[in-house]
Amino acid sequence: xxxxxxxxIIGGYLxxxxxxxxxxxxxxxxxxxxxxxxxxxxxxxxxxDLIEAQDGDVISLSGGCVCCSFGDDLSRSLKTLRALDSLPxxxxxxxxxxxxxxxxxxxxxxxxxxxxxxxxxxxDATSVQAASxxxxxxxxxxxxLNDADLLVLNKMDLLNDSQAIELRQWICEYYAHAPLVEAxxxxxxxxxxxxxxxxxxxxDASNQADYTHDISSMYSSISLRMxxxxxxxxxxxxxxxxxxxxxxxxxFVMDYDNSIKTIQVVGRRWSVTNAPAGVETGLVCIATSSxxxxxxxxxxxxxxxxxxxxxxxxxxxxx
Amino acid sequence: xxTPVPVEFQAQDTYHELEMTTIYSAKKIITMNPARPVVSHxxxxxxxxxxxxxxxxxxxxxxxSLDERFEDKILMPGLIEGHSHxxxxxxxxxxxxxxxxxxxxxxxxxxxxxxxxxVIARMQEKEKTLDDPTQALTGWAIDPxxxxxxxxxxxxxxxxxxxxxxxxxxxxxxxxxxNTKALELSDFMRAGIEHVGVPLGDDGMPTGELxxxxxxxxxxxxxxxxxxxxxxxxSGLIDFSRLCVRNGVTTATDLAAQLSDDIVDVxxxxxxxxxxxxxxxxxxxxxxxxxxxxxEQVKSLKLRSTDRFRLGKIxxxxxxxxxxxxxxxxxxxxxxxxxxxxxxxxxxxxxAIYEMALEAELQIHTHTNGDEATDLALDTLEAALxxxxxxxxxxxxxxxxxxxxxxxxxxxxxxxxxxxxxxxHFYWGDEHYRLTVGPERAExxxxxxxxxxxGIPLAIHSDAPITPxxxxxxxxxxxxxxxxxxxxxxxxxxxxxxxxxxAITIGxxxxxxxxxxxxSIEAGKQADFAVLHEDxxxxxxxxxxxxxxxxxxxGGRVFAASDI
Ligand SMILES: [Zn+2]
Numbered sequence: 001x002x003x004x005x006x007x008x009i010i011g012g013y014l015x016x017x018x019x020x021x022x023x024x025x026x027x028x029x030x031x032x033x034x035x036x037x038x039x040x041x042x043x044x045x046x047x048x049d050l051i052e053a054q055d056g057d058v059i060s061l062s063g064g065c066v067c068c069s070f071g072d073d074l075s076r077s078l079k080t081l082r083a084l085d086s087l088p089x090x091x092x093x094x095x096x097x098x099x100x101x102x103x104x105x106x107x108x109x110x111x112x113x114x115x116x117x118x119x120x121x122x123x124d125a126t127s128v129q130a131a132s133x134x135x136x137x138x139x140x141x142x143x144x145l146n147d148a149d150l151l152v153l154n155k156m157d158l159l160n161d162s163q164a165i166e167l168r169q170w171i172c173e174y175y176a177h178a179p180l181v182e183a184x185x186x187x188x189x190x191x192x193x194x195x196x197x198x199x200x201x202x203x204d205a206s207n208q209a210d211y212t213h214d215i216s217s218m219y220s221s222i223s224l225r226m227x228x229x230x231x232x233x234x235x236x237x238x239x240x241x242x243x244x245x246x247x248x249x250x251x252f253v254m255d256y257d258n259s260i261k262t263i264q265v266v267g268r269r270w271s272v273t274n275a276p277a278g279v280e281t282g283l284v285c286i287a288t289s290s291x292x293x294x295x296x297x298x299x300x301x302x303x304x305x306x307x308x309x310x311x312x313x314x315x316x317x318x319x
Numbered sequence: 320x321x322t323p324v325p326v327e328f329q330a331q332d333t334y335h336e337l338e339m340t341t342i343y344s345a346k347k348i349i350t351m352n353p354a355r356p357v358v359s360h361x362x363x364x365x366x367x368x369x370x371x372x373x374x375x376x377x378x379x380x381x382x383x384s385l386d387e388r389f390e391d392k393i394l395m396p397g398l399i400e401g402h403s404h405x406x407x408x409x410x411x412x413x414x415x416x417x418x419x420x421x422x423x424x425x426x427x428x429x430x431x432x433x434x435x436x437x438v439i440a441r442m443q444e445k446e447k448t449l450d451d452p453t454q455a456l457t458g459w460a461i462d463p464x465x466x467x468x469x470x471x472x473x474x475x476x477x478x479x480x481x482x483x484x485x486x487x488x489x490x491x492x493x494x495x496x497x498n499t500k501a502l503e504l505s506d507f508m509r510a511g512i513e514h515v516g517v518p519l520g521d522d523g524m525p526t527g528e529l530x531x532x533x534x535x536x537x538x539x540x541x542x543x544x545x546x547x548x549x550x551x552x553x554s555g556l557i558d559f560s561r562l563c564v565r566n567g568v569t570t571a572t573d574l575a576a577q578l579s580d581d582i583v584d585v586x587x588x589x590x591x592x593x594x595x596x597x598x599x600x601x602x603x604x605x606x607x608x609x610x611x612x613x614x615e616q617v618k619s620l621k622l623r624s625t626d627r628f629r630l631g632k633i634x635x636x637x638x639x640x641x642x643x644x645x646x647x648x649x650x651x652x653x654x655x656x657x658x659x660x661x662x663x664x665x666x667x668x669x670x671a672i673y674e675m676a677l678e679a680e681l682q683i684h685t686h687t688n689g690d691e692a693t694d695l696a697l698d699t700l701e702a703a704l705x706x707x708x709x710x711x712x713x714x715x716x717x718x719x720x721x722x723x724x725x726x727x728x729x730x731x732x733x734x735x736x737x738x739x740x741x742x743x744h745f746y747w748g749d750e751h752y753r754l755t756v757g758p759e760r761a762e763x764x765x766x767x768x769x770x771x772x773x774g775i776p777l778a779i780h781s782d783a784p785i786t787p788x789x790x791x792x793x794x795x796x797x798x799x800x801x802x803x804x805x806x807x808x809x810x811x812x813x814x815x816x817x818x819x820x821x822a823i824t825i826g827x828x829x830x831x832x833x834x835x836x837x838x839s840i841e842a843g844k845q846a847d848f849a850v851l852h853e854d855x856x857x858x859x860x861x862x863x864x865x866x867x868x869x870x871x872x873x874g875g876r877v878f879a880a881s882d883i
Contacts (some may be wrong), residue, residue, distance in 0.1 A: 014665050039607070069607065075537035098662040106514050107533045112506045136647075136666050136695050139659060 004115045004273060007091045007108055008193055008266065011101030012122035013131060013141050017154040018074045018094050020254040021122060021186035023047045025092065026065055028190035033064040035088035037074070037080055058084075066260065074104065075111060082113075090117075090195060098140055102147030115273060118266025120193065121148035121178075122186065125155045125167055148178045150192070150247055150267030157184040179247045179267045181288050182218065189219045191288055192248040193266070220290045222297055224283040226253045232261045236270035238301040239263065239285065245300075251283030340364045341875075346881040347453045347854055348394040350840040351824045361394065366875035370842045375540040392869055395820070396839050397569025397847030398790040399827035401738045402717055402780035405573040406548070407562065410459050410554030410784050413543070414445045416487050417460035421787050424561035426880060435466050435475060438487075442479045449483070455543030456480060458487035459784070461496065464750060465803075468610045471496040472520070473527025486542025488535075490746070492785060493643040495535035497527050497542055504541040533645070549575055550582060556589050556599075563597040565880045566789045567849030567874040570828070570837055573601040574717065575634050575682070578620060583630070592629035596871060596878040598627045598847075600831055602634040602684060605664060609764065610671035615680055626874070632831075633676055634717070635685040636663045638692035641720060642747055643756050646689035648721065654757035660689060669699045673714075677707035682832055683714050684738070691722040697729050705732065705791060717780075720764045721756065727766070727773040736830045738778040739765040741797040742786040744809070748802035760811035767797050771818060778827035779819065791855065794819035795864035816860050846875040 010018050010286050022036050023046060027098050036046070046059060053060040057080060059067040066084065070077035074093070081088065091114070095101045101119045108116050124131075132141050135278045145151065153171065156164060171180060181188050239249040249265035252275045260275040263283065285297060297303075322843040336715055342362045350358055350371050362377040363368035369380050377383070381673050411423050416438050419431040432438045437459060456479065463469050476485045476498035484501035488494075502508040502525055510523045516534035520526045529535040539548065551559065551573065558760050576582065580603060590599055603617050613633065621631025638660055638867060639645020644653060645660040652659055669685075676683050687693040693716060700714055716722065722730075730737065743751075743765060752761040763769070770777050779793045797819045814822070828838030837845050852867035870879040 014667055073536050074533065076540075079537075096663045097668075100661070103533075106516075110507065110512060110517065110534065111537070112509075136691070137662065140662055151829055 003087065004093055004113060004168050006117040006195065006264070007093060007114045008117045009093045009095060009101045009104050009108075009119045010122065011095040011099065011104075011119060011144050011147060012097070012152075012207045013124065013128075013137065013144065014097035015127075016097075016124040017152075017183075017186040018122055021120075021152070021188070022092060023050065023185055024095055024188075025190055025193060026050055026061060026063075029065060029194065030190075031063070032089045032194055033086070034194075035065065035091045036061075036067040036094060037070050037081075037091065037096045038067060039070065039099070047236045048127055055257070060121055061068075067139070073242060073282050074107060078111060078114070085299055092193075098137070100140070100143050100147055102143075105147075115271055116269070117264050117271065118193070118269045119147055120147040120152060120266070121145055122152045122154050123171075124181075125153050125164075126158045129167065129170055145175045146177070147265065148175070149269035151180045152186070152188055153182045154186055155184065156182045157180040165294060176242070177268060179242055179245075180239070180286075189286060191284075192219075195250060218288060220287050220292060222285045222287065222292065222294050224251070224285065224294065224297070224303070226251065226281040226283055226303070228303075229254050229256050231256065232263065232272050235301055235303070236265060236266045239265045239283075240268050240270040241300075242268065243300065244297065245287050245289055246285050246297075247288055248286040249283055252281050253277045253283065254281055324726060339652055340369060340380055341386050342377050342383045343386050343389055343394065343848075343872075344374065345389040345394045346391050348840060348855060349396075349820070349854070350842040351396050351615070352839045353839070358840075361840055361846075361848075362874075363875045366846055368840060368842055368844050368846050371840045386677040389850055389869075393851040394840070395567070395849045395855070396824045397845075397871055397873060398567040398823050398849045399778070399831070399838065400563070400568050400571040400780060400783070400788055400790055400823075401778040401827040401830050402574050402740070403571050404575060405548060405551040405556055405559040405571070405601075407555075407784035408558030408560075409552055411558055412457075412555075413458055414442055414456070414458040416441065416458040416489075417490060418465040419463050419787075421460070421648045422562075424558035424565075426565060432461075433465075435463075435468070435471065439475065439478055442476075442485070442487075443619040445631060446483075452480075452482040454483055455501075455541065456483050456485045458485075459489045459545035460490045460597075461695060463492040463496075464744075464747075470526070473497060473499045473502060473525070473866065476527060484541045484543070485690060486535075486539060486544065488539070490785065491640070491642055493531065493640065495529045495539060495542070497529060497538055499527070501538055501542045502527065505538040507538060539623050547577070550577065551586075551594045553585050553589055557595075558587065560595055560597045561883045562783075562788050564871050564878045564883045565868060566791070567851065567871055568597065568788065568790060568832070569847035569849070569871050570598040570600070570831070571788070572831070573599055574614065575636070576601045576605040577607070578603050578616070578630070583620065583628075586628045587623065587625055591625060594876075594878075595627060596873050596876070596883065598629065598837075598873070600629045600632060602632045603630075604636060605634065605668075605672060610668055610675055613672060614675040614681065616681055616878055617676075618679055621681070621741075631681060631685045633672065634670060635669060635682055635696075636685055637669065637685055637696060638662060639688050641688050642750060644755070646721075647687075647693045647695075648689040648690040648756070650696065653755060654760075655754050659691075662692075666695060666699065669695065670702060673699050673703035674706055677703055677709050680709075682712065684717045684830070685714070685716045687721050688718050689724065690723060693719055693722050693726055697726060697733065697735075700733050700735065701729075710734070711832075713776075713830065713832050715778075718782075720765060721760060722770070723763065724766075724769050724773075727769050727775055730775055731773045735871050736776040736778070737770050738745045738780050738827070739767055739770070739797070740782055741765050741767065741779040741793050742781050744800050744802055745796050746786055746803060748800075749804050749806070750805075752768065752802070763812055764809070765797070766809070766812045766828060767814045767818070767822070768812040771814060776826055776829045777818075777822045778830045779822045789864070790823035791866050791868075792864040794823055794855070796859070797822065798863060800862050816856060816863065819863075820855060845874060846872055848872040
């Protein structure tokens with residue numbers, strides 16, 4: 001059986017910051033080998049200093065990462081990736097500005113060996129409201145936003161306070177389905193999209209969030225010990241519920257049959273797969289509100305706090 | 320071009336030896352030049368037309384040889400297919416599974432298959448000729464709307480073979496039907512697939528019907544559609560040129576090409592062979608490049624252009640197709656309530672491409688099917704022209720199947736051309752009437768009459784291989800507007816035979832910006848002729864499509880269909 005490679009789709013209309021986000025992730029991959037698939041190599045999607053070599057449709061990047069263009073045939077370029085020396089740890093698909101990212105996710109479901117981890121849709125905070133009623137692309141933008149598992153409101157620094165409040169209300173009214181993070185220059189906590197380490201060593205993950213100070217203060221991370229058996233799909237579903245307040249959760253938990261399962265949550269999307277052998281249980285969760293506490297999280301998700309867990313509480317926060 | 324030499328220095332006999340004049344006589348020569356609509360003779364020298372008129376008028380050009388082999392034939396300007404894809408030549412290597420009779424590049428008429436059993440039987444025949452039991456078996460042009468159960472299942476195709484992958488691409492190219500083996504090889508043969516493009520049977524497994532290129536691409540590779548499904552290769556291009564000769568075509572388009580260096584090399588080399596009978600216009604499509612890259616590539620392609628392999632034009636694809644429900648429609652949208660279609664380009668990208676192309680004096684043909692997509696193209700050109708005014712851009716809408724009167728009026732103001740998909744009424748008109756856009760809009764699809772009434776330069780096309788390459792059949796479609804079920808769909812939008820003949824000659828030439836070179840038979844133009852057995856202006860309009868084609872003359876070279 002092939003290893004399953006996680007895939008994240010990055011969508012959003014032209015100029016919303018998708019390419020900037022891709023470069024941000026590549027710079028913070030922290031050893032993970034990422035593959036980036038783009039519709040085209042137009043306006044070189046990758047910052048020049050990250051590029052090591054280009055060979056036809058494949059650009060080699062520093063740190064073992066690669067970038068491929070897929071034109072209109074995604075399955076073929078995924079095959080190209082499989083033919084490379086070693087499989088990437090994580091694939092990011094940067095959709096074209098008019099593409100419906102949900103449809104790309106659907107096509108992906110037809111191919112074995114890939115797990116759709118989430119559809120992230122970036123939103124240009126300065127223009128989305130006007131664009132959403134524009135004659136030609138209004139409904140496309142609406143569909144893109146509706147496809148999102150996680151919305152990233154980008155370019156928030158360009159709004160004044162009242163504009164920001166109004167935009168948040170607008171999103172709340174029309175696109176309440178997906179959790180939301182706000183960003184400047186597409187700089188979200190890379191751990192929201194990259195696979196962060198979990199279990200006993202979960203504190204390592206905090207090193208990955210080592211980029212700009214002002215951004216990291218927008219997030220709180222909660223690390224949960226998970227020594228008890230749980231109904232894994234139910235837990236995953238609760239973690240992906242918007243009411244839970246998380247934008248990301250990942251970890252390993254024990255099912256009632258004693259098997260260890262991987263939980264992946266990106267925004268409103270969750271998945272449960274068999275965990276690799278030898279992992280230790282535990283969950284790392286990222287929230288955008290500093291008011292979220294482990295107790296609130298556990299009670300929302302119906303996870304009982306055992307005495308052991310309570311003892312670990314004090315080291316449960318990253319920030 | 321010859322530079323004139325003063326008479327006293329001319330070695331008169333040498334001069335004539337070098338540049339032989341041939342005067343062709345014919346039963347009738349339809350020139351499409353309104354000043355001399357019909358002549359009896361045409362003189363050709365050096366691949367070009369010296370003159371069209373009577374023999375006594377033409378002898379003034381000097382020594383000649385009279386070629387009377389077309390004494391009982393009709394000559395027309397070489398026909399021009401303004402929207403086709405040269406890949407049809409390649410597809411004929413697969414098994415033809417269409418409902419209608421169709422001629423292959425070698426002139427064999429493959430009878431239309433009236434039932435699904437006929438399809439199976441023809442595939443089985445081919446199956447018997449294959450030795451390796453795992454070799455793919457590939458078919459094309461099947462159209463299940465004509466069959467009673469309307470569905471083709473993998474089990475039906477399994478009867479042909481269960482050991483080899485089998486795939487048949489549908490006539491509209493939106494769907495592919497495959498057998499169980501093809502599904503297994505591409506890892507589709509499993510429970511739990513959830514995708515609108517992959518219908519499931521009662522057993523929870525895919526039925527074998529795969530809807531949409533994004534779905535069938537990976538299975539297509541297993542089922543024998545190797546490489547790029549839209550790209551010609553060497554022998555495919557030669558076979559495509561054979562189809563052209565058999566249908567009187569001397570100039571054809573390859574309207575959506577990626578034009579990698581390798582393919583351009585093949586195109587130039589193959590078309591440069593002395594016996595290659597067609598002028599091919601290969602358009603670079605916009606997908607996969609930024610506007611800047613596109614313009615740069617097409618500028619350098621233009622420099623590689625040869626007489627028979629013309630480069631330097633751009634195809635922009637705005638939306639999808641009407642029967643695939645991916646075309647962008649204005650309100651009220653699809654008749655059956657399907658959600659609006661998809662954009663294949665962002666308005667900002669289209670504007671950037673239009674502006675840069677106008678600046679670089681590159682011509683663009685834009686694929687639009689829905690009327691909203693046409694609106695976008697019109698808005699965009701209007702804006703781009705303000706920045707880069709041009710009085711001879713010849714930007715053309717390709718398909719434009721739902722263009723309405725107001726849009727034509729605007730197109731006239733913007734100096735735009737249109738190339739309508741006239742064949743569509745016949746093959747899918749009933750579907751459009753019943754399902755996609757409903758009666759009113761179906762009746763005005765490909766509204767050639769309104770286009771002409773607004774003075775829009777008009778061409779009509781087959782989009783081969785989607786429908787057969789045959790401009791006379793396309794003319795028949797535009798003149799009669801019959802659907803497959805025999806209804807006249809859109810009486811008002813019919814055009815006359817003369818207008819249809821204009822659309823497949825000088826009209827199409829205008830959209831390719833070569834009306835100074837081809838499209839009519841008059842002095843100075845290329846010696847490109849279609850040689851017909853009957854007179855299209857004399858037969859009843861219902862028989863236009865049945866006119867036999869003897870062959871062509873292209874650049875003065877004679878190509879008989881019988882020995883192409
Ligand atoms: Zn086409």
